[in-house]
Amino acid sequence: xxxxxxxxxxxxxxxxxxxxxxxxxxxxxxxxxxxxxxxxxxxxxxxxxxxxxxxxxxxxxxxxxxxxxxxxxxxxxxxxxxxxxxxxxxxxxxxxxxxxxxxxxxxxxxxxxxxxxxxxxxxxxxxxxxxxxxxxxxxxxxxxxxxxxxxxxxxxxxxxxxxxxxxxxxxxxxxxxxxxxxxxxxxxxxxxxxxxxxxxxxxxxxxxxxxxxxxxxxxxxxxxxxxxxxxxxxxxxxxxxxxxxxxxxxxxxxxxxxxxxxxxxxxxxxxxxxxxxxxxxxxxxxxxxxxxxxxxxxxxxxxxxxxxxxxxxxxxxxxxxxxxxxxxxxxxxxxxxxxxxxxxxxxxxxxxxxx
Amino acid sequence: xxxxxxxxxxxxxxxxxxxxxxxxxxxxxxxxxxxxxxxxxxxxxxxxxxxxxxxxxxxxxxxxxxxxxxxxxxxxxxxxxxxxxxxxxxxxxxxxxxxxxxxxxxxxxxxxxxxxxxxxxxxxxxxxxxxxxxxxxxxxxxxxxxxxxxxxxxxxxxxxxxxxxxxxxxxxxxxxxxxxxxxxxxxxxxxxxxxxxxxxxxxxxxxxxxxxxxxxxxxxxxxxxxxxxxxxxxxxxxxxxxxxxxxxxxxxxxxxxxxxxxxxxxxxxxxxxxxxxxxxxxxxxxxxxxxxxxxxxxxxxxxxxxxxxxxxxxxxxxxxxxxxxxxxxxxxxxxxxxxxxxxxxxxxxxxxxxxxxxxxxxxxxxxxxxxxxxxxxxxxxxxxxxxxxxxxxxxxxxxxxxxxxxxxxxxxxxxxxxxxxxxxxxxxxxxxxxxxxxxxxxxxxxxxxxxxxxxxxxxxxxxxxxxxxxxxxxxxxxxxxxxxxxxxxxxxxxxxxxxxxxxxxxxxxxxx
Numbered sequence: 039x040x041x042x043x044x045x046x047x048x049x050x051x052x053x054x055x056x057x058x059x060x061x062x063x064x065x066x067x068x069x070x071x072x073x074x075x076x077x078x079x080x081x082x083x084x085x086x087x088x089x090x091x092x093x094x095x096x097x098x099x100x101x102x103x104x105x106x107x108x109x110x111x112x113x114x115x116x117x118x119x120x121x122x123x124x125x126x127x128x129x130x131x132x133x134x135x136x137x138x139x140x141x142x143x144x145x146x147x148x149x150x151x152x153x154x155x156x157x158x159x160x161x162x163x164x165x166x167x168x169x170x171x172x173x174x175x176x177x178x179x180x181x182x183x184x185x186x187x188x189x190x191x192x193x194x195x196x197x198x199x200x201x202x203x204x205x206x207x208x209x210x211x212x213x214x215x216x217x218x219x220x221x222x223x224x225x226x227x228x229x230x231x232x233x234x235x236x237x238x239x240x241x242x243x244x245x246x247x248x249x250x251x252x253x254x255x256x257x258x259x260x261x262x263x264x265x266x267x268x269x270x271x272x273x274x275x276x277x278x279x280x281x282x283x284x285x286x287x288x289x290x291x292x293x294x295x296x297x298x299x300x301x302x303x304x305x306x307x308x309x310x311x312x313x314x315x316x317x318x319x320x321x322x323x324x325x326x327x328x329x330x331x332x333x334x335x336x337x338x339x340x341x342x343x344x345x346x347x348x349x350x351x352x353x354x355x356x357x358x359x360x361x362x363x364x365x366x367x368x369x370x371x372x373x374x375x376x377x378x379x380x381x382x383x384x385x386x387x388x389x390x391x392x393x
Numbered sequence: 394x395x396x397x398x399x400x401x402x403x404x405x406x407x408x409x410x411x412x413x414x415x416x417x418x419x420x421x422x423x424x425x426x427x428x429x430x431x432x433x434x435x436x437x438x439x440x441x442x443x444x445x446x447x448x449x450x451x452x453x454x455x456x457x458x459x460x461x462x463x464x465x466x467x468x469x470x471x472x473x474x475x476x477x478x479x480x481x482x483x484x485x486x487x488x489x490x491x492x493x494x495x496x497x498x499x500x501x502x503x504x505x506x507x508x509x510x511x512x513x514x515x516x517x518x519x520x521x522x523x524x525x526x527x528x529x530x531x532x533x534x535x536x537x538x539x540x541x542x543x544x545x546x547x548x549x550x551x552x553x554x555x556x557x558x559x560x561x562x563x564x565x566x567x568x569x570x571x572x573x574x575x576x577x578x579x580x581x582x583x584x585x586x587x588x589x590x591x592x593x594x595x596x597x598x599x600x601x602x603x604x605x606x607x608x609x610x611x612x613x614x615x616x617x618x619x620x621x622x623x624x625x626x627x628x629x630x631x632x633x634x635x636x637x638x639x640x641x642x643x644x645x646x647x648x649x650x651x652x653x654x655x656x657x658x659x660x661x662x663x664x665x666x667x668x669x670x671x672x673x674x675x676x677x678x679x680x681x682x683x684x685x686x687x688x689x690x691x692x693x694x695x696x697x698x699x700x701x702x703x704x705x706x707x708x709x710x711x712x713x714x715x716x717x718x719x720x721x722x723x724x725x726x727x728x729x730x731x732x733x734x735x736x737x738x739x740x741x742x743x744x745x746x747x748x749x750x751x752x753x754x755x756x757x758x759x760x761x762x763x764x765x766x767x768x769x770x771x772x773x774x775x776x777x778x779x780x781x782x783x784x785x786x787x788x789x790x791x792x793x794x795x796x797x798x799x800x801x802x803x804x805x806x807x808x809x810x811x812x813x814x815x816x817x818x819x820x821x822x823x824x825x826x827x828x829x830x831x832x833x834x835x836x837x838x839x840x841x842x843x844x845x846x847x848x849x850x851x852x853x854x855x856x857x858x859x860x861x862x863x864x865x866x867x868x869x870x871x872x873x874x875x876x877x878x879x880x881x882x883x884x885x886x887x888x889x890x891x892x893x894x895x896x897x898x899x900x901x902x903x904x905x
Contacts (some may be wrong), residue, residue: 048742064465089499116896145577240579241765242767243764243765243766244759244762244763244764244765244766244767244768245764245765247748247752247756247758248764250748250761251752251756253749254745254746254747254748255741255745255746257741257742258741258742258743258744258745259745259760260704260724261702261704261736261742261743261754262724262745262757262760262810263722263724263725263727263728263729263757263760263761263814264756264760265725265760269764322747323747
């Protein structure tokens with residue numbers, strides 16, 4: 039184990055890394071796009087609004103909302119739970135902000151935009167709180183609790199907008215999703231900052247360790263003095279807030295909330311991103327970095343499907359194939375199969391390493 | 394017996410795991426119609442050898458012969474097909490199925506229309522009868538049984554396949570004397586029918602009562618094979634731990650000296666109780682005192698301890714701690730009040746399997762501080778280094794997942810977890826169950842040293858000798874209530890306590 043590792047060993051470590059295959063899949067998808075159109079990766083600078091323009095920039099923009107819900111989902115899953123309500127929380131957050139902006143007197147002030155954001159985040163936190171109460175205090179299964187909010191949330195959004203697709207105009211709010219800083223979309227920068235902040239909090243404090251420990255063994259953790267209830271509140275409310283931010287991203291880009299389509303089925307994308315990132319649905323060890331890669335992959339996949347002109351009815355199947363292949367590559371069993379075959383090939387007499 | 398062909402023969406078996414040589418050139422022979430005990434400390438390689446035989450682990454070198462033929466089994470199912478059945482240390486049954494379903498799982502009687510449940514239950518009844526468990530209703534859910542009886546069900550499940558070899562990996566660790574005797578009766582019957590039994594136990598009395606032959610392992614190496622009647626206990630223990638027996642014997646002597654010293658009270662519980670688990674009970678505990686809880690399995694000793702820690706919520710009584718009325722209704726509250734509790738259920742309520750040794754060690758301290766005040770790397774290293782060394786945890790690698798440690802070493806890590814919280818009161822529920830003589834002695838010595846430093850200790854154990862050796866006072870429980878409180882002294886022995894328990898009522902028969 040001393041000295042520099044041989045290149046082969048390093049490569050092997052890389053291949054076993056849980057993110058590795060996600061990154062390979064992203065590269066592969068981009069390669070397919072380039073094959074379809076050699077200029078796919080090109081990025082131009084638009085002098086008029088100081089923005090970088092290109093397919094890659096579009097992917098970054100599409101990644102932002104998925105990043106938000108994937109990171110929240112990652113923490114919830116680590117506790118051994120699941121949050122099916124994130125898509126519905128998105129639409130509620132969107133509906134509240136749009137309703138507010140449409141009905142407020144000064145539609146174009148930054149203050150109004152900030153208030154809209156505060157309302158959206160506030161109601162999302164509230165919905166997260168309801169989830170937390172159902173899971174941590176009432177003791178319902180997370181799947182059922184969040185399923186309830188998933189169904190009720192979209193209904194709530196319809197009540198708020200009276201069933202309409204509400205549209206509003208506010209330059210400040212619009213800027214969140216359509217503005218540029220240093221040539222990059224603001225929405226992406228905000229998302230990255232939030233992810234870094236969450237990752238920092240989770241890993242620099244003992245929050246991550248405690249979340250993992252209640253996810254692995256709730257009973258033993260309780261006896262070790264860990265406050266499971268408090269942690270569940272933190273995690274579900276956090277997931278709610280992140281979903282609210284995702285809802286703001288999603289509505290701000292078109293300044294419209296579509297009560298039946300905003301955030302629709304995005305909880306599945308979030309779960310997939312987390313699983314692709316190597317976090318087990320059984321709870322315990324989690325990887326925020328992995329969820330980030332997963333979010334990028336899903337956004338790239340969505341964009342690729344559109345770019346290649348795959349018919350929208352075939353989109354889910356296409357997505358499914360990519361994800362099944364990826365999960366197969368990650369599965370311990372399949373990997374062992376490969377390893378055994380390799381070992382069988384190289385089964386020249388080898389000395390047992392004694393330690 | 395010794396001249397015939399062994400039914401299982403393992404020659405020169407070696408297995409290494411990353412960083413450890415788990416088995417190093419071990420030989421083992423098992424004959425028909427004998428009970429052969431595998432002895433050794435925790436981590437000596439007993440479980441590994443069993444898993445090597447059943448094919449759960451792949452061997453690196455060596456030879457395994459079954460009925461004279463070289464075989465490499467590939468796992469539990471394959472082993473069962475070859476006539477080797479295993480009952481593990483911890484009960485591996487499905488609590489939500491019925492007793493009968495558990496016994497017959499995978500061997501259900503099939504008719505033309507799928508499973509014939511009536512015949513299946515009839516077969517289950519037969520299998521249970523074979524173990525003297527006629528009183529069990531196979532249609533009751535398994536969860537209605539105590540852990541001890543579940544273990545017996547696990548054994549009858551293993552016998553359903555009519556195995557030629559039965560491996561019992563510490564089956565007695567959760568049984569009381571009566572149930573052990575039951576089990577032994579069955580083991581003798583099976584032995585006389587020609588079944589070869591591989592037995593693992595840490596109770597020397599049991600080993601001597603049941604086994605014909607012994608194989609001793611130490612640190613993954615083969616120490617020797619002996620006829621039980623030709624090897625006395627002192628010699629056996631010396632072979633297992635590889636050092637002088639005198640050090641073990643001197644243990645506990647220092648405890649005798651400070652019995653009876655008056656000290657200020659730490660905790661006074663009045664009418665502490667919980668419906669269905671323990672009747673309202675008074676407990677008084679002084680600083681630096683070791684208070685033993687003695688009683689049979691299910692007497693309420695664990696239940697009472699859990700109330701003191703808030704692991705279960707009491708529904709009556711008050712606790713006065715350091716002269717102040719204190720609410721101890723959750724573990725977090727108890728920890729904040731410098732009380733620590735080590736559960737008897739190491740696997741489910743102690744270790745967190747997938748976390749590393751380091752994480753397991755710091756968990757309680759971290760929980761006490763709250764997640765927003767993380768322990769720095771340096772503080773962690775200090776705590777971890779200190780307890781790995783003081784408690785002699787092997788291997789002393791903090792980054793290893795705790796599930797890869799032997800039972801005794803897991804227990805030491807847990808002890809470290811609680812000690813790191815600097816408790817004034819440490820409650821130890823069966824801290825030495827299922828661990829080897831060496832680790833047991835180390836844990837007992839730690840308990841004695843802690844009391845010396847002024848820590849109060851509640852010590853619970855099924856082994857009355859151990860309770861008597863360590864405690865200043867002994868609280869005797871029976872049928873969910875306290876029946877006596879004894880001041881320990883030279884006149885108190887395990888027999889005294891047995892007598893107290895036996896005389897107190899008439900319904901209970903047989904004691905440890």
